[in-house]
Every structure is written in structure tokens, then in C-alpha cells.
Amino acid sequence: xxxxTKGEARRVVPGQPDMWAFVLFEGLVFTSYFAVYVVRRTLxxxxxxxxxAHLDLxxxxxxxxxxxxxxxxxARSVQAAREGAYRRALAHLWTTMLFGLVFxxxxxxxxxxxxxxxxxxxxxxFFSFYYFLTGIHFLHLLIGFVFLGVAARELASxxxxxxxxxxxxxxYWHTIDFLWVLIFALLYVMR
Amino acid sequence: xxxHDDKRELWIGWWTLVVFYNLYGxxxxxxxxxxxxxxxxxxxxxxxxxxxxxxYGLLYGYAIVSIVGGATAIMNAMLAxxxxxxxxxxxxxxxxxxxxxxxxxxxxxIMGVACTVGAMRPDRDPALLHWLYDFAFLSFEGTMGxxxxxxxxxxxxxxxxxxxxxxxxFGYLNLCxxxxxxxxxxxxxxxxxxxxxxxxxxxxxxxxxxVTYTTVFLTLLRRMIEREDFGTGPLPALATGRARELxxxxxxxx
Numbered sequence: 001x002x003x004x005t006k007g008e009a010r011r012v013v014p015g016q017p018d019m020w021a022f023v024l025f026e027g028l029v030f031t032s033y034f035a036v037y038v039v040r041r042t043l044x045x046x047x048x049x050x051x052x053a054h055l056d057l058x059x060x061x062x063x064x065x066x067x068x069x070x071x072x073x074x075a076r077s078v079q080a081a082r083e084g085a086y087r088r089a090l091a092h093l094w095t096t097m098l099f100g101l102v103f104x105x106x107x108x109x110x111x112x113x114x115x116x117x118x119x120x121x122x123x124x125x126f127f128s129f130y131y132f133l134t135g136i137h138f139l140h141l142l143i144g145f146v147f148l149g150v151a152a153r154e155l156a157s158x159x160x161x162x163x164x165x166x167x168x169x170x171x172y173w174h175t176i177d178f179l180w181v182l183i184f185a186l187l188y189v190m191r
Numbered sequence: 192x193x194x195h196d197d198k199r200e201l202w203i204g205w206w207t208l209v210v211f212y213n214l215y216g217x218x219x220x221x222x223x224x225x226x227x228x229x230x231x232x233x234x235x236x237x238x239x240x241x242x243x244x245x246x247y248g249l250l251y252g253y254a255i256v257s258i259v260g261g262a263t264a265i266m267n268a269m270l271a272x273x274x275x276x277x278x279x280x281x282x283x284x285x286x287x288x289x290x291x292x293x294x295x296x297x298x299x300x301i302m303g304v305a306c307t308v309g310a311m312r313p314d315r316d317p318a319l320l321h322w323l324y325d326f327a328f329l330s331f332e333g334t335m336g337x338x339x340x341x342x343x344x345x346x347x348x349x350x351x352x353x354x355x356x357x358x359x360x361f362g363y364l365n366l367c368x369x370x371x372x373x374x375x376x377x378x379x380x381x382x383x384x385x386x387x388x389x390x391x392x393x394x395x396x397x398x399x400x401x402v403t404y405t406t407v408f409l410t411l412l413r414r415m416i417e418r419e420d421f422g423t424g425p426l427p428a429l430a431t432g433r434a435r436e437l438x439x440x441x442x443x444x445x
Binding site: 032 | 373
């Protein structure tokens with residue numbers, strides 16, 4: 001999303017500034033989780049590497065691409081809403097939801113596969129972090145559907161259509177996408 | 192509320208909140224020394240030593256907890272009052288009251304009784320002390336669901352409110368607090384590590400968020416009382432200059 005354009009010179013950020021307070025605070029909380037993960041990983045480097053080898057990098061890349069597309073789609077929705085093309089905005093929002101749903105299904109499938117192979121939540125420290133970080137992110141994504149629902153409600157009725165609210169909801173969705181990229185890098189890529 | 196220009200009751204409630212939270216910290220962290228929590232992986236002999244090392248702290252500390260525990264009623268009423276001031280259904284305030292009244296049991300009283308029972312007879316079988324230790328700390332952890340739902344109720348009320356009682360960012364901060372309560376759940380499974388009840392994630396990060404959240408809502412409640420006009424419409428906005436003046440002079444709230 002771009003920031004203030006001509007007619008919106010006074011707006012510093014897209015959507016409610018309140019949501020950006022959430023982004024900042026939640027960013028700090030996740031940073032602390034990541035810091036704990038990195039410290040524990042450094043202390044048990046070999047074990048983490050061994051367990052990490054059981055994750056399928058291709059699934060991680062697929063999940064990341066799916067969420068990036070959903071993020072792109074919600075940005076297109078905001079842009080369409082700014083132009084007053086509400087039907088198009090709504091269509092982009094449905095696309096966002098669809099990709100969000102694909103991510104959820106893919107994640108559950110991945111968890112089920114890992115558990116079937118004997119790598120559950122308590123299998124070892126790496127897998128505890130894996131389920132914890134992906135699980136708490138999953139929860140954020142579920143809440144994201146509530147935000148997308150609110151945005152859809154705004155776009156659907158000419159009586160509402162608050163651009164600020166649509167952008168607020170999109171900001172939340174971008175945040176969970178951003179957090180996923182970091183989780184992906186830490187769990188699947190970092191060696 | 193029908194009377195005007197009388198904030199005394201609200202200030203009494205607010206100061207009760209401030210005193211209670213400080214006392215709670217003092218009793219649990221300094222006198223009883225049950226927080227930060229010890230490791231769940233201690234064996235029976237180490238747990239017997241743990242009880243022995245803080246015997247009088249537990250006895251005196253939790254005796255005071257049982258005396259002042261009732262103050263939570265005033266505290267909860269204060270928070271419910273803030274919700275009643277919002278343009279949302281009364282169901283929010285009622286839910287909040289009921290769920291936080293429940294929090295007093297696992298978060299304070301049950302834990303206090305279990306620790307006191309362990310401390311009052313030093314010659315008790317270590318196996319029984321082990322049992323009481325687990326019971327006490329799991330009970331304390333058990334408040335997570337209460338704070339989770341309570342925070343979500345408050346979040347929904349703040350975000351739906353049109354009276355501007357609290358800023359919207361506080362609604363989102365409630366969501367952050369609720370999500371860190373979820374993170375405590377693995378403490379029911381792990382006996383050691385970052386997810387155990389004394390772990391970096393399940394306790395330290397959660398506590399850092401909770402302390403920030405509590406400080407914020409105490410400040411916002413104070414601002415709400417400063418602006419309160421006891422009418423039924425939107426709260427009067429606090430002028431920026433006046434807000435700065437009040438923030439710089441703590442005595443102004445009395």
C-alpha cells in the first residue's frame with residue numbers, strides 16, 4: 001500500500017494509526033519469540049539442524065508464495081476501493097480469503113504429515129518451536145479472517161464503505177504475511 | 192449515573208486498583224517469593240527445600256493475600272464501569288465482571304491456600320509437598336483462559352464503542368494481551384525449557400506484555416475519570432494542553 005496521496009496529505013499512515021500501534025507491539029512480541037528461538041538454536045545447533053532436515057522446504061516456499069499472493073491481492077483491493085471500484089475491490093478481497101484458506105489447509109496438512117512421521121509438539125526442542133511459531137501464526141491468520149470479513153462488509157454496502165477501515169484490515173493482513181516471511185526464514189531456511 | 196461533578200467514588204476505585212496491583216506484586220514477588228515461578232522440574236527433595244526456604248514468607252504473604260483478595264471486586268467493578276460507559280451492550284460489562292471474579296480463585300486464592308498448606312507443616316511428606324507445588328503453580332497458570340476471554344471481551348467493547356471511552360489502539364493492545372495468554376498453554380505439557388511455567392516464552396515474555404498492558408489500562412482509566420462528566424453521551428474530549436498539564440502533575444488527579 002502507498003502512503004498519503006494528493007487528497008490525503010494529512011494522513012500519515014494507511015488506515016487507523018491505532019492498528020499501526022498493534023503492528024509495532026505485536027512486532028516486538030514476535031521479535032522476542034524469535035530472539036529466544038535463535039538463542040536456543042545456537043545452544044543446540046546440531047539438534048536443530050537435524051530436525052530441520054525433516055521439514056520440506058518446498059512446502060515452506062509454497063506457503064510463503066500463497067501468503068504473498070494474498071497480500072498482493074489485499075493491496076489490489078485497497079487500491080480498487082480508493083478508486084471507487086468497490087465490486088473489483090470485493091473480488092480481490094475474496095481472492096485474498098481464498099489464498100488465506102489455501103495456506104491454512106496446507107499448514108494443517110503439513111502438521112498432520114509431521115505428526116504421522118512421529119514429529120509431534122514434544123518430539124524435540126526444534127519441533128516444539130516449529131509448532132509454537134507456526135501455531136501462533138495460524139491463530140493470527142484465523143483472526144485475520146475476521147478483519148477481512150469486516151473489510152468485506154464495508155465494501156459490500158454503499159451505506160458504509162469506510163476507506164480507513166478497509167485499509168486498517170489490510171494492514172493487519174500484511175502484518176501476518178510479514179511475520180510469516182520471518183518465521184519461514186527462521187524455521188525452514190536458516191542453517 | 193445521575194449525579195454530577197462528583198468523581199470521588201471513581202477515584203477511590205482507581206486508587207484501590209493501583210494499591211492492589213502494587214500489593215499483589217509485593218506479596219507474590221517479594222514476600223511469598225512465588226514469582227518468578229520456580230522450575231516445574233524440581234524433584235521432591237528440592238521442593239521441600241523450596242517450601243522451607245520461604246516458609247514464613249508464604250504464611251504471612253498469603254495471610255495478607257486472603258485479607259486483601261476481596262479488593263478485586265472493586266477493581267473489577269471499575270473496569271466494568273468503563274465498559275458500561277461505552278455505547279455497547281451491557282452484556283460486555285457483565286461478561287467481564289463474571290470472568291474476572293472467577294480469575295481471583297485460580298490466580299490468587301487456590302494458589303495461596305496450596306502454598307500455605309505446604310508451608311504450615313515443614314515435616315510433611317515430600318511427596319505431598321510435590322503434589323501441592325504442582326497444584327499451586329498449575330492453578331496460577333489456569334488464569335490464562337480467564338485473561339484470554341476477558342481481554343477479548345474488552346477488545347470487542349473498545350472497538351465497537353462510539354463514545355470514545357478508550358482509544359482504538361487499546362482495543363488492539365487487548366488482542367496482543369489475549370494472544371500472549373494463549374502462549375502460556377504449553378506450560379501444561381512441558382516441565383522444562385522455554386514453554387514450561389517458568390520459561391522465557393510462557394512466563395517472562397507473557398509477564399512483560401501483561402505489565403505493559405496493566406500500566407496502559409490504569410493510565411487510560413485515570414484519563415477516563417478526568418474527562419468523566421457523568422452524562423450518558425460521548426465523553427468530553429480532553430484538551431491537549433490540559434492533558435499535558437495533568438500528565439505533568441500527578442497530584443492533579445486527587
